[in-house]
Amino acid sequence: MTLLIEGGQVLRPDLSVEHADVLVDRKSGTIEAVGDPAELDAADESLDASGGLVMPGLVNAHTHVAMTLLRGYADDKPLDAWLSEDIWPVEANIESEDVRAGAELGILEMIRSGTTTFSDMYFHVPEIAAAVEESGIRAVLGHTAITVGKDEDAARADVEESLEVARDLDGAAAGRITTTFQPHSLTTVGTEYLEEFVPRAREHDLPIHFHANETRDEVDPIVEERGVRPLEYAREAGLLEPGDFVAHGVHVDESEIDLLAETGAGVVHCPASNMKLASGMAPVQRMLDAGVTVGLGTDGAASNNDLDVFDEVRDAAMIGKLAADDASAVPASSAVGLATAGSADVLGLDAGRIEPGAAADLIVVDLDAAHLTPAPDDRVVSHLAYAARGSDVRHTVCDGRVLMRDREVVTMDAPAVRRRAADHAEALVERSA
Numbered sequence: 001m002t003l004l005i006e007g008g009q010v011l012r013p014d015l016s017v018e019h020a021d022v023l024v025d026r027k028s029g030t031i032e033a034v035g036d037p038a039e040l041d042a043a044d045e046s047l048d049a050s051g052g053l054v055m056p057g058l059v060n061a062h063t064h065v066a067m068t069l070l071r072g073y074a075d076d077k078p079l080d081a082w083l084s085e086d087i088w089p090v091e092a093n094i095e096s097e098d099v100r101a102g103a104e105l106g107i108l109e110m111i112r113s114g115t116t117t118f119s120d121m122y123f124h125v126p127e128i129a130a131a132v133e134e135s136g137i138r139a140v141l142g143h144t145a146i147t148v149g150k151d152e153d154a155a156r157a158d159v160e161e162s163l164e165v166a167r168d169l170d171g172a173a174a175g176r177i178t179t180t181f182q183p184h185s186l187t188t189v190g191t192e193y194l195e196e197f198v199p200r201a202r203e204h205d206l207p208i209h210f211h212a213n214e215t216r217d218e219v220d221p222i223v224e225e226r227g228v229r230p231l232e233y234a235r236e237a238g239l240l241e242p243g244d245f246v247a248h249g250v251h252v253d254e255s256e257i258d259l260l261a262e263t264g265a266g267v268v269h270c271p272a273s274n275m276k277l278a279s280g281m282a283p284v285q286r287m288l289d290a291g292v293t294v295g296l297g298t299d300g301a302a303s304n305n306d307l308d309v310f311d312e313v314r315d316a317a318m319i320g321k322l323a324a325d326d327a328s329a330v331p332a333s334s335a336v337g338l339a340t341a342g343s344a345d346v347l348g349l350d351a352g353r354i355e356p357g358a359a360a361d362l363i364v365v366d367l368d369a370a371h372l373t374p375a376p377d378d379r380v381v382s383h384l385a386y387a388a389r390g391s392d393v394r395h396t397v398c399d400g401r402v403l404m405r406d407r408e409v410v411t412m413d414a415p416a417v418r419r420r421a422a423d424h425a426e427a428l429v430e431r432s433a
């Protein structure tokens with residue numbers, strides 16, 4: 001039960017590039033060896049990596065995968081108006097079959113563009129889990145709870161569901177699914193619910209995933225009402241333990257960056273969404289300098305508008321320089337690191353690195369393309385950050401299993417997935433009119 005990825009170059013954990021083969025143990029789903037072809041055991045399955053680069057599968061650490069149905073539905077508005085006028089009214093009509101169709105579309109797009117793990121926040125989560133199970137991708141799932149604007153019973157039921165879903169689905173899909181408890185954000189979940197439910201999540205060792213410091217409009221009311229910065233409030237409410245992570249972290253001050261570094265909680269940077277909604281520029285280089293664990297996410301497709309993490313890598317490098325007013329900030333190596341080891345570390349996964357013992361979640365990127373030429377070894381990381389795109393991915397492997405071979409996703413019926421998603425999207429918008 002072994003898979004040999006042969007004839008290519010390999011991106012090592014220190015981001016150097018060398019010619020090597022990669023031997024995968026398909027049974028355990030881990031990398032067995034990296035090295036000279038002559039020294040590796042024969043395998044019973046192989047993938048041709050010649051002319052390509054074997055690198056860790058990209059990890060999309062914050063998304064709302066089923067929002068692919070709302071791709072292009074509402075653009076060019078700030079976060080609060082976009083959510084309240086466009087997204088939430090439609091999401092109120094979303095049914096479980098819609099979530100299934102949207103999740104399948106998002107997963108198809110991610111496997112195509114080299115993502116092997118995604119961390120999701122949504123509802124009707126068992127449908128997303130079923131799509132994960134069938135497609136072979138890895139995921140960190142959860143039900144996102146909102147209490148504002150709800151009566152006591154409905155609010156409590158929503159938070160209870162977040163806890164239950166996280167407990168029920170942890171370890172599903174042969175261990176490829178892990179879970180998080182998910183209060184939606186610090187302004188959409190009441191303090192009393194955090195006080196009650198966070199300790200219960202800790203009893204079950206559940207990491208906590210929530211949105212924080214995304215826009216100024218979200219930060220200011222907390223500062224005015226409580227006299228403390230949002231992440232300080234989060235800490236007081238029992239959040240920010242090691243393993244927890246916040247999506248966005250755009251408007252964080254020095255004290256909050258220090259708090260993230262001290263607690264070991266992670267941040268998922270979502271540069272495209274932050275630019276599109278004009279939310280602001282996260283101080284990524286300052287966070288990295290302070291020792292914060294930072295990963296990368298696309299956020300939902302409706303605010304991106306695709307799930308191609310290669311785009312996100314480039315955006316992170318670009319906006320990181322603007323935010324720091326320094327062209328040397330968030331260099332290519334850091335940007336690539338965010339989407340691989342960085343995101344895997346945020347999610348607590350032994351992945352994101354091509355090394356023996358790590359999860360066999362890897363991709364082969366075709367370097368044989370005009371926009372990636374010339375490609376001597378010392379320019380490959382630059383190309384990954386600034387010139388490569390998701391369509392350059394030739395093969396995708398997750399948990400030791402081939403999900404895409406020669407640009408064909410073998411675990412999903414791509415035309416049927418696209419057709420079903422388009423039908424569900426159309427019906428959903430009609431129902432919401």
Ligand SMILES: [Zn+2]
Pocket residue numbers: 062063064211247299300
């Ligand atoms: Zn989000």
